Amino acid sequence: MGKSVGDGAEALFLGQFEHALDGKNRLFIPVRFREHRQPQRFILTRGLERCLYLFPVVTWRRLANRLDQLPIRDKREERAFKRAFLAWASEVSLDPQGRILIPHALGQYAGIRQDAVVIGVLQHIEVWAKERWRRYVPHAEGSFQRLAPHLEL
Amino acid sequence: MGKSVGDGAEALFLGQFEHALDGKNRLFIPVRFREHRQPQRFILTRGLERCLYLFPVVTWRRLANRLDQLPIRDKREERAFKRAFLAWASEVSLDPQGRILIPHALGQYAGIRQDAVVIGVLQHIEVWAKERWRRYVPHAEGSFQRLAPHLEL
DNA sequence: TGGAAAGTGGGGGAAAGTGGGGAAGAGTGT
DNA sequence: ACACTCTTCCCCACTTTCCCCCACTTTCCA
Numbered sequence: 001m002g003k004s005v006g007d008g009a010e011a012l013f014l015g016q017f018e019h020a021l022d023g024k025n026r027l028f029i030p031v032r033f034r035e036h037r038q039p040q041r042f043i044l045t046r047g048l049e050r051c052l053y054l055f056p057v058v059t060w061r062r063l064a065n066r067l068d069q070l071p072i073r074d075k076r077e078e079r080a081f082k083r084a085f086l087a088w089a090s091e092v093s094l095d096p097q098g099r100i101l102i103p104h105a106l107g108q109y110a111g112i113r114q115d116a117v118v119i120g121v122l123q124h125i126e127v128w129a130k131e132r133w134r135r136y137v138p139h140a141e142g143s144f145q146r147l148a149p150h151l152e153l
Numbered sequence: 154m155g156k157s158v159g160d161g162a163e164a165l166f167l168g169q170f171e172h173a174l175d176g177k178n179r180l181f182i183p184v185r186f187r188e189h190r191q192p193q194r195f196i197l198t199r200g201l202e203r204c205l206y207l208f209p210v211v212t213w214r215r216l217a218n219r220l221d222q223l224p225i226r227d228k229r230e231e232r233a234f235k236r237a238f239l240a241w242a243s244e245v246s247l248d249p250q251g252r253i254l255i256p257h258a259l260g261q262y263a264g265i266r267q268d269a270v271v272i273g274v275l276q277h278i279e280v281w282a283k284e285r286w287r288r289y290v291p292h293a294e295g296s297f298q299r300l301a302p303h304l305e306l
Numbered sequence: 307t308g309g310a311a312a313g314t315g316g317g318g319g320a321a322a323g324t325g326g327g328g329a330a331g332a333g334t335g336t
Numbered sequence: 337a338c339a340c341t342c343t344t345c346c347c348c349a350c351t352t353t354c355c356c357c358c359a360c361t362t363t364c365c366a
Contacts, residue, residue, distance in 0.1 A: 030312085
């Protein structure tokens with residue numbers, strides 16, 4: 001259940017998968033989320049609502065460029081933001097089995113100890129602690145019911 | 154955890170690492186922050202919020218050039234700024250084990266005695282006294298929550 | 307139902323990281 | 337000039353972490 005759509009310039013991620021971290025803090029990335037190009041590298045960083053974001057390097061580059069163009073008056077705050085965003089970022093690459101190593105600080109931030117949920121959200125992938133995700137779902141459900149009509153399917 | 158991104162003309166730094174200065178005032182620079190070219194030289198100087206900035210020589214050059222094009226009316230102020238920025242700058246190089254020697258004055262400025270945190274912030278690297286960084290993080294955290302939505306992932 | 311691909315787990319070697327001994331050289335005071 | 341200290345830098349030895357590899361189980365689909 002889940003898929004990466006389109007094999008054009010850029011894949012879109014969707015679907016959700018459950019995986020457990022093994023004893024070595026490695027997380028399996030479903031095949032559907034893997035890039036076909038070699039080497040398979042991603043940027044893992046912290047996301048909102050205490051999950052982790054996983055970006056293909058290309059997408060990340062675009063994002064990093066945008067960092068310098070944020071509409072921020074206060075330079076001090078801009079520095080603080082960059083530090084928070086970048087210090088918790090990390091380049092990770094897939095091992096031959098298709099797993100990534102979750103850095104300790106990031107695992108902490110997202111509260112991931114054992115069970116994790118990996119979900120695709122178009123441009124990026126998110127990693128949640130299973131428990132936190134379970135509690136978050138009802139929220140998401142509400143938003144879905146409220147906004148879906150606007151899609152005019 | 155963390156890594157320098159990109160294998161193009163220029164690496165981008167990211168991630169955070171903790172390292173203790175040893176008895177000889179040496180600080181370990183994580184492999185991911187090292188330049189691949191030889192010899193491995195950096196410019197270390199004072200940073201904002203009482204940390205230290207570490208620049209690859211190339212990046213430093215670009216920065217130094219820009220100093221001459223500052224839009225400053227007040228020539229007196231321009232001189233003051235340049236002096237402050239340059240007088241504390243120091244060229245450091247990696248020893249065979251990948252460590253740099255922290256000049257006494259700079260260590261003092263940043264309050265680094267024992268434990269240090271090294272973080273990557275795209276174009277440059279920052280070195281913080283661990284304690285000071287610990288106290289700064291909540292700040293940064295706030296900015297992150299406030300500003301991250303503007304990135305429009 | 308069998309084979310291929312996806313997913314799981316752990317051993318071990320290479321590289322990263324840590325600490326200190328000691329030679330070379332610079333600064334200072336007789 | 338010469339001892340003396342102090343700093344800098346090179347080298348070696350050790351510990352720890354990471355990542356490559358192999359082997360096994362499970363799932364998917366023909």
